[in-house]
Amino acid sequence: MRSATDTFEVDLEARTGEVWVLPRGELDIDTADEMDHSLSIALASEAERVVIDLRGLDFLDSTGLRSIVSACMGPDGPRIELMPGSRSVQGVFNVSGLAAELSWRPDDGR
Known part of the structure; x- marks a missing residue:
């Protein structure tokens, strides 16, 4: 059985x-x-600027969505941009109706 630490990591890069x-x-x-x-x-x-790059996510549930949206809607929200993720990850934002409320950076092809 895999643990949460096996399925998720976050790096910060300046x-x-x-x-x-x-x-x-x-x-x-x-x-x-x-x-x-x-x-x-x-x-x-x-x-x-703080850029949250969603391209490395394999899965996003409503709790993960809350984590991202809370940061984006908080006092530092204007500093945050999101790099779009996979179709399934973007689907969570679209179904929630929040995609249009957030600041998205065009995918740079990396």
């Missing part, structure tokens, strides 16, 4: 004027606390 939050794996009820912690660290930085 790029010019930005901090990138790079979650990989399954962002769900078991891993949302780790994502919240990583977002707190990124938002505590003095970076002009």
